[in-house]
Amino acid sequence: MSTGILLQAAQTLLAILLAPLLMGWVNQCRAWLQGRSAPSIVQPYRALRKLFHKDAVLAHDASPLFRFAPYMVFASMALAAGIVPTLANDLPFSPAADVIALVGIFALARVFLALAAMDIGTAFGTLGARREMLVSFLAEPALLMVFFTASLISQSTALPVIVATLAHKAFAIHPSLAFAAVAFWMISLAENARIPVDNPTTHLELTMIHEAMVLEYSARHLALIEWATAVKLFTYSALGIALFVPWGIAAQGDVAALPLALAAMVAKLAAGGAALSLLEAVSAKVRLFRVPEFLGTAFLLAVLGMLIHFLLEA
Amino acid sequence: MSSPATLDAHVLDLAWGGVLYWLALGASALFLQARPGLLVRLIFPLGALGALFVAGIGVAGLLLPASSMVLPIGLPDLPFHLRLDALSAFFLVLLGAAAFGVTVHAAGYFRSMAGGPLALLAMWYHLFLAGMAMVLLADDAYAFMVAWEVMALSSYFLVTTDHKIAEIRRAGFLYLLIAHVGAVSLLLAFGVLQGGHGDYTFDTMRAAGVAPFWASAAFLLALFGFGAKAGLVPLHVWLPEAHPAAPSPLSALMSGVMLKTAIYGLLRVTFDLLPMQLGWWGTLALALGLVTALYGVIFAAVQSDMKRLLAWSSIENIGVILAAFGLTLIFRTEGKGELAALTLTALLYHALNHAFFKGLLFVGTGSVLHATGERRMGHLGGLIRSMPWTAWLTLIGALAIAGLPPLNGFVSEWLLLQAFLLTPGLAQPYLNMVIPVAAATVALAAALAAYVMVKFYGVVFLGQPRDPALRQAHEAGWPERLGMLWLGAGCVLLGLFPTQVIQWLEPVVRMLTGQRLPGIGNWLLLTPVSAGRASYAPLVFLAGMAVVVGLTVLWVRRVYHGRVRRSAPWDCGYPEQDARMQDSAEGFGQPIRQIFAVFMRVERETPDPFDRQPRYRGDSRDKVWLLVYQPIADATAWLSRQAGRLQHGRIQWYLVYSFATLIFLLVFAR
Numbered sequence: 001m002s003t004g005i006l007l008q009a010a011q012t013l014l015a016i017l018l019a020p021l022l023m024g025w026v027n028q029c030r031a032w033l034q035g036r037s038a039p040s041i042v043q044p045y046r047a048l049r050k051l052f053h054k055d056a057v058l059a060h061d062a063s064p065l066f067r068f069a070p071y072m073v074f075a076s077m078a079l080a081a082g083i084v085p086t087l088a089n090d091l092p093f094s095p096a097a098d099v100i101a102l103v104g105i106f107a108l109a110r111v112f113l114a115l116a117a118m119d120i121g122t123a124f125g126t127l128g129a130r131r132e133m134l135v136s137f138l139a140e141p142a143l144l145m146v147f148f149t150a151s152l153i154s155q156s157t158a159l160p161v162i163v164a165t166l167a168h169k170a171f172a173i174h175p176s177l178a179f180a181a182v183a184f185w186m187i188s189l190a191e192n193a194r195i196p197v198d199n200p201t202t203h204l205e206l207t208m209i210h211e212a213m214v215l216e217y218s219a220r221h222l223a224l225i226e227w228a229t230a231v232k233l234f235t236y237s238a239l240g241i242a243l244f245v246p247w248g249i250a251a252q253g254d255v256a257a258l259p260l261a262l263a264a265m266v267a268k269l270a271a272g273g274a275a276l277s278l279l280e281a282v283s284a285k286v287r288l289f290r291v292p293e294f295l296g297t298a299f300l301l302a303v304l305g306m307l308i309h310f311l312l313e314a
Numbered sequence: 315m316s317s318p319a320t321l322d323a324h325v326l327d328l329a330w331g332g333v334l335y336w337l338a339l340g341a342s343a344l345f346l347q348a349r350p351g352l353l354v355r356l357i358f359p360l361g362a363l364g365a366l367f368v369a370g371i372g373v374a375g376l377l378l379p380a381s382s383m384v385l386p387i388g389l390p391d392l393p394f395h396l397r398l399d400a401l402s403a404f405f406l407v408l409l410g411a412a413a414f415g416v417t418v419h420a421a422g423y424f425r426s427m428a429g430g431p432l433a434l435l436a437m438w439y440h441l442f443l444a445g446m447a448m449v450l451l452a453d454d455a456y457a458f459m460v461a462w463e464v465m466a467l468s469s470y471f472l473v474t475t476d477h478k479i480a481e482i483r484r485a486g487f488l489y490l491l492i493a494h495v496g497a498v499s500l501l502l503a504f505g506v507l508q509g510g511h512g513d514y515t516f517d518t519m520r521a522a523g524v525a526p527f528w529a530s531a532a533f534l535l536a537l538f539g540f541g542a543k544a545g546l547v548p549l550h551v552w553l554p555e556a557h558p559a560a561p562s563p564l565s566a567l568m569s570g571v572m573l574k575t576a577i578y579g580l581l582r583v584t585f586d587l588l589p590m591q592l593g594w595w596g597t598l599a600l601a602l603g604l605v606t607a608l609y610g611v612i613f614a615a616v617q618s619d620m621k622r623l624l625a626w627s628s629i630e631n632i633g634v635i636l637a638a639f640g641l642t643l644i645f646r647t648e649g650k651g652e653l654a655a656l657t658l659t660a661l662l663y664h665a666l667n668h669a670f671f672k673g674l675l676f677v678g679t680g681s682v683l684h685a686t687g688e689r690r691m692g693h694l695g696g697l698i699r700s701m702p703w704t705a706w707l708t709l710i711g712a713l714a715i716a717g718l719p720p721l722n723g724f725v726s727e728w729l730l731l732q733a734f735l736l737t738p739g740l741a742q743p744y745l746n747m748v749i750p751v752a753a754a755t756v757a758l759a760a761a762l763a764a765y766v767m768v769k770f771y772g773v774v775f776l777g778q779p780r781d782p783a784l785r786q787a788h789e790a791g792w793p794e795r796l797g798m799l800w801l802g803a804g805c806v807l808l809g810l811f812p813t814q815v816i817q818w819l820e821p822v823v824r825m826l827t828g829q830r831l832p833g834i835g836n837w838l839l840l841t842p843v844s845a846g847r848a849s850y851a852p853l854v855f856l857a858g859m860a861v862v863v864g865l866t867v868l869w870v871r872r873v874y875h876g877r878v879r880r881s882a883p884w885d886c887g888y889p890e891q892d893a894r895m896q897d898s899a900e901g902f903g904q905p906i907r908q909i910f911a912v913f914m915r916v917e918r919e920t921p922d923p924f925d926r927q928p929r930y931r932g933d934s935r936d937k938v939w940l941l942v943y944q945p946i947a948d949a950t951a952w953l954s955r956q957a958g959r960l961q962h963g964r965i966q967w968y969l970v971y972s973f974a975t976l977i978f979l980l981v982f983a984r
Binding site: 052053056057058060061065071074076082095097098100101105107108114118119120121123124125126134137138140141145148151156157161205215224306311 | 735761
């Protein structure tokens, strides 16, 4: 049990601390692919440090909700990171929230951010909130369907059990998971505000979604939100690894496998980040009203994955 | 202090006493016409105490075995039969607990009403409460229908409180019409159920053992009748008209509690009175429920009147409850008793949750309406600064209804989704195909509900006031705050202690399905099936959240600083900013309108770019009205016009008619 708690704390802290590094890696890869000279991989840490040191500027009318939301978003993402197995399957906290609750946690963070964006009452804030909710109401059920496919295979909605079934039991081919994987990839792009749904580097009014919501934030509040964004990307990547390429995650109580698990995780994250930046380099952002089509496709693929499970694997 | 044994014998007397108490309060309100202040400060708090009493009776009823009694009132040879079993008791708790918060709020809300109308309102209000309680206690069709009509009529008079407004009269008429079409259907359902015995007590119906064909007929009639009350698509058209028309506490009671009496009736008829259940009923109810849920939430997203938005959201929630009902039926007929128990638990839990959060949201809009006199969201905004109590308490309701952990809406949604995941291995292959699609629809409706709530809360309470007068909006008074506090506390507690609530629902579940949940878990961890299968611990979740937030705040303050500077909002550097540049309610709903355009008929008025006073109007109408009701209304009007041709107002012609009829009858009907 005590190793469990230790591993829980280690994995959560690792996710929170390593998240900006993953962000830095993705940015670096993208710069290389675009033929620019890349920023250092630790650039996100420097940006966070700078933001934490600045004085916070709040709009005159900002309500307590606006000040509280960044903490809420950060805490939600930290909790989400605490549920997803990255190194080992021992997660004493994970019975508190299964995959459905994980979707709920993401929704909680999103709703708070959207409400905070509407709090000051600027044109861009409400625009961002509306677009974010538009993206999410299609992405969220699709994500749930992806989780359902994995849960149906492993007869459980608890992530450690899912990972244990997929990684540590006899190898089996699940065609439904292929559909779910494609759907999950598309959802992750949308949920993490990446191209083709949103562009994390844009400040062009007509196209921004996530950036429009956080326009009024500065200093420590902005730092927390940016950090939470990085943790979200990390958590989604870890989720993708746990669901679709879980091999390497140490089984419950298997402390000796931890170094290998760490190496496997770093390799998989590096590969995933590179793939993400490649995808971003070769695709263009779609028009906002093509986003429902994009996410509708993801939703249908996820439902299809579930149907295929019922047809072929049940 | 009576011993448990005597309480056992008298619990139904006490419940009936609660009903009489409300009736007496309603009657005494009429004598206080001249003293409106006293009326508000006395009658409503006393009514609230009655609600608490009824809730207490309900709790006792859940713990005690069923009891019944006969009341020698009504027609000769037709006494009222009353019965209190676990099912009635649960709904009594729901009624009492929600009505307590709403009635406490009402004590503040109606404070500025004039004496005469107020006395009438107080009378109808308590009659309405008594009628709902009687519906739950009735044990024969006669008493049930009388109570059902008392409930319908008193709520009709409450809906038309502001009867000087033509629109409200129209809403009231529509409500009355559909309520009675439904009531006729219920009457027929009971007629079928008694199976030719001529005795309308529920005991006879339980023993009647009608044939499958007639059972199906009774089920369909009941589904139609109760569906009309619950707002099942396509019988929902009255709901978005009538619920917003009523004063807010009444909207809260109608949405939060009255709709649940229809769910109660459906459960009573299907699982208690009917001797059998057939699988296709479940499929039908599931499909109707899913359509209702999706339809309701889509229309909620495009509303620009805050109470109408909530009314549509009630349709969505009823749809989810009905989908759970269909799923329970499917599992029951497939012989998966434990799953039926799980879905039924989700159903009851969601019904209870909805009573709390919808009640809270409706009374919250009531306080807003009272403070600002405005229901149109496009004229509100920024109320979190002038009405912090109302705003923060309403936030709880909004987050709960959006299905966010750790509040109560999430728990029932979680239970329902777990049930979907347990379905593989149903005997009917088509069901295995339907279930994933159904699960996807429920998930989509839940995600859209979050969209709706961000819109509702963001436009009404956040942002800049869209009218300068809103800055002076007065905060709700103490009774209103207390009412909201009670309902909000309900949302939080029902969310944090799911295991206790589920244990407490257990008698109802066992009564209707004969099964219990495979597991519940301990006080901390909810595990409805088994620990490895699924678990959820809201308390741990909340604690984790609090610890992380606390640590982060401490760390940021300690390591860095807490300095804050205030300035004008940046907004990408645009110099001109005013409240009109925020999203209006229509603007926020625009993406939904564009995506789901097939379901609605959109009427738009867009301004000229050079308009001095630009006005935008977007109205999204329900196509069901145009496709189903308009033709019926047109046909009725046509028929009456044709019938009108016979009537010339000349006595000769009428004599000719009588003569012709006489001849006809003599020739053919001898």
